[in-house]
Amino acid sequence: MTWLRGFREVVRSGLTIEETRLEPLLALRTAAGVAIVVGPALWLFSPAHAASAALGAYSAGGATFQRTWRPRKVIALGAGAGLALSTFVGYLAAGRLVTFLPLLAVWAFAAGMAWAVGSTAGIVAATTVGSMLVTVTLPTSIGQALEHAGVIALGGLAQALLILLFPIRRWGAHRDALADALAAVADYARRLRQDPTAPFDPEPLMTARDAAAVTPSQARSRPPVLHGPRGLAERIRPVVTALADPEVGAPPEGPGRDRARELLNATADVLDAAARSVRRGTPVGVPPGSADVLRVDAEHEVLEGPARQAAERLVELLGEAWEIAGSGGASRKTPPPPGPSSDAPLLVRPTMFRLLPIVVRAIRRELRRDSPVFRHAVRLAAVAPLGYLIAARLPVAHGYWAPLTSVMVMRPDFHRTYARAVARFAGTLAGVALATGMVRALGPDAHVFDALAVVSAGLSYTLIRTGYAYSQCFTAAYVVFLLGMGGQGWEQTVPERVVLTLLGGALAMLAYVVFPAWETPRLRGRLADWLAADGRYAAAVLRSHAEPSPEHRADMRRALLASREAGAAWQEAYHRARQEPVRPRGLTSREAQEAQEAVKRFGRAAMLMESHVPRADSPVTPEAERYAEALEADTAQAAADIREHRNPDWGRVEDALHAWEGSAARDRSPALRRGAELQKRALEDLATAVNRTPLERDVDSAREEQRVQAAAAAEDDGSGALPRGG
Incomplete structure (x- = not known):
């Protein structure tokens, strides 16, 4: 792929609306967490303390939307503590560049290496670098630094308390993961009716297994239905594959193939019903005709040999799925015993206190020159101080926006880094334009800006999974309202944010070119x-x-x-x-x-x-x-x-x-x-x-490049613009 073609794909990806289920109740609760710390901080203390409270509550709330199977309140508390620590440590070294820049580089490198643990750890760690860049401009003494760090930690605590007091669909993500696994096998069974060798993507099963790992405290409150059906989906998948395959299962044509299609269709109906039951937690009926199909008559069964063995095993397994669909998972008081190929009775997830040795081992494995995580950490460690130095030489009051943008858009791979840079710039332009219009229309009023900031935070949380550009639009508006709450005029802040966002995105892109991690x-x-x-x-x-x-x-x-x-x-x-x-x-x-x-x-x-x-x-x-x-x-x-x-x-x-x-x-x-x-x-x-041979490879490569260029030219001639939604 050429750079021109690659950049076109980056722009399209960065501006594409992702089709996902919105979670407005979660967004409302998280926005309320921002409101209950920002309002009192503004009323009792100062706009600077309110800004710190907003940073802690907003960032901790955003962390709870990341894909993780740990309790959301634990994530909120951890994010708040990390933000508070980075704020205080950053202030201790903020007096001089000779001390602050090395600290920033080391902190950014550690944040980059956090990706060795997982994407959630990497994203939350990046927000701590951002807090170090932002809040070191606020305190004027160690005592005030402690105050701001405490207020930031209070924001994370507020989010955790709201999660504890107002739970929304507890175990909902775990139910969805298990239901998706059952639905994926159901969809696979339907596709096998038409294509006996259809492929199966095991990702839903892998996700369900990851969700099944629980800490000891989670195991005590986990619904029984979340324990057994995953093993059922695992056992059914190879059986339906064997039944449908013309080489070892039902014959390619004739009554045997028709019978196999009936069984596959009934399998899909039963598994879909079980998936809906798991997702909702209520009994769901199975289509009446499926019961008649799921009987293997010893005298009149047309399937023979391995196909008949597969059919008998399938009917046996679907009995458990039928029970799940009819009970909603509520009737089973004890976890079912593991099946022939199921996991151990309990997949244990280490507690936060026992996670440290695992984190150390994961980071140690990535400490090598060819590791994408290590290269990402090196890029962060170089770009954050460089962006801070460049912005410090510019006649702007909020130079930290440039390195902050770089840190927040950089990822270990090329495509996501470039797509997020494009999305952040586009979202920032739209967000500051929206906020500027509202500021000009409403005039300076700290309490109005406080309310608008909370509304913007809620909208950002609501759209957080629809695409980075659309969430970033309201994040940019949120920042403008916070600065307006502190007395900053839009004439000063808006042009600065646009220019510094562009600078930070350009530095992130350039860093990947200089020190790439190509796959x-x-x-x-x-x-x-x-x-x-x-x-x-x-x-x-x-x-x-x-x-x-x-x-x-x-x-x-x-x-x-x-x-x-x-x-x-x-x-x-x-x-x-x-x-x-x-x-x-x-x-x-x-x-x-x-x-x-x-x-x-x-x-x-x-x-x-x-x-x-x-x-x-x-x-x-x-x-x-x-x-x-x-x-x-x-x-x-x-x-x-x-x-x-x-x-x-x-x-x-x-x-x-x-x-x-x-x-x-x-x-x-x-x-x-x-x-x-x-x-x-x-x-x-x-x-x-x-x-x-090398010659054949060169010919293949040239043909592939010509094909891509021809496809790009045809697309340009046909549309002349990016497709709708991009």
């Missing part, structure tokens, strides 16, 4: 990690066939989770690489696409075999053990070959498959044997995808 060169490594993880998962499935045991089932579950994590890392890297304005290095776009499809089919074949794992008292397949060893060894070696640009070889897999072909037990498990053949075919396609 494109790392695609081969991500692909290799994914292949090796899928190989371990497939080997674990085969060992469960060779010797069914609880230990092998546990190994299979762990390998599946590791495979999903590696697949998600590949998908994220591949998505970012497609948005980067750099030439393909290591893998062309065509190679990456074909390799991705091959590894997906390899993992899908392993999932098909998982759906037929025998019970402990069932006949086993000893030949699967030799094939498992060969498969794990060859995929591990192939992963190393892919990293080093060598051609993968599947010699051990071929030998094991030939030995299996010649054994007396070749027909004992036809579904397993067919899955092994599908895996071998997928591995051969992977080797073909990554084995192109």
Whole structure:
């Protein structure tokens, strides 16, 4: 992708309205948290104290909207404490640039490294850098610095108290995550009716698993329904895949295929009902016709062999989903026992006090030159002091806006950094224009500005998930009203904010160009990690066939989770690489696409075999053990070959498959044997995808660039402007 094309995509992404469910009640409660600290601070103390209170309450409230499964009140308290600490520490060094700039650089570097823990930690840490930049201009003594830090912490405490006193849809996010997982499997079952090899995105299942991890205090109050259905969705997915697949399940045509479509449609109806029940917490009826479909008649059933086994297992699993839909999760008093492939009874999330060693280990893993998190931290540490120095030389009163903009828009990847810079500038222009018009119409009045600031905060919270530009519009208006409350004239503040926002965004963009963290060169490594993880998962499935045991089932579950994590890392890297304005290095776009499809089919074949794992008292397949060893060894070696640009070889897999072909037990498990053949075919396609010569890669790269340019030209001719919504 060229830089011109990349910037066009950045502008479109930054100004796109994201379709998401608004949460006005949450926004109203959070805006009330701003109001109950700003008003009294303005009345009892001064506009400066009111500004500090507003900073603490607004930033702590915004932190509670981040995607996290910890209690919102804990996030609000943590954000308020971090903001207060950064304010006080910043003031201690604010007297001279020689002390403040090194502190700012170290603090910004630490905030950047917080992304090693997760996006929520990184975003909240960035707000503490912003508070250090803003509030050091307010105090004039250590005592006043302590006062302002206390008022800021009070803002976070106010938000936490409101969350405690006025809970809104407790466990709502966890219910939504579980319901989304059930609905995703339901949608998958419907798509399998038309396309028996349709892909499935495991992200909803991964999100539901993340949401299922709870602290000991959360475990005591968690609704019972949030414990069991996730394992149900996990077990149903491979079964419907096996039923629909024409290679190992129902025949491609005829009565068997019609019967499979009926079962898949009934599965979707039952899972959708269970999802609605979980989301609402109330019983939901299942369509009457589904009950008749979900019966496997021993005499009249048209499905045979592995397809019939899959149908019987599916009907057994859907009985639990039917119970969930009919009860709303209220009838189950104790958590259900874990199923064959479910997790342990409780996924434990460490408390805040026990999180420190985990944070230290995560940061230590990212302390390397090629880490995107480390590079992001270095960019923050360089841009924040540089922006502060440049703005200090300008004839403006609020120079901190430039480094503040840089800190708040910078992200570890190219696309989000540039898109947020564009969105922040556009939102700032709209917001200051709106606020300026209102200031001119209403005249100077601190109490009116206080009310307008609270309203702007509420609107910003309401739109926080619709797109950064639209939330930033009201954030900019909020800042203008706060400054007006302190006696700052709009003629002074508005032009400054626009110019300094543009400067800060430009510095953030330039920093990524100077010290980038491109994903494109790392695609081969991500692909290799994914292949090796899928190989371990497939080997674990085969060992469960060779010797069914609880230990092998546990190994299979762990390998599946590791495979999903590696697949998600590949998908994220591949998505970012497609948005980067750099030439393909290591893998062309065509190679990456074909390799991705091959590894997906390899993992899908392993999932098909998982759906037929025998019970402990069932006949086993000893030949699967030799094939498992060969498969794990060859995929591990192939992963190393892919990293080093060598051609993968599947010699051990071929030998094991030939030995299996010649054994007396070749027909004992036809579904397993067919899955092994599908895996071998997928591995051969992977080797073909990554084995192109340098000349072929250059030709592919040139064709891809021509295709992108032609698509861009056609789009320009057809519209002449950005699409609606951008």
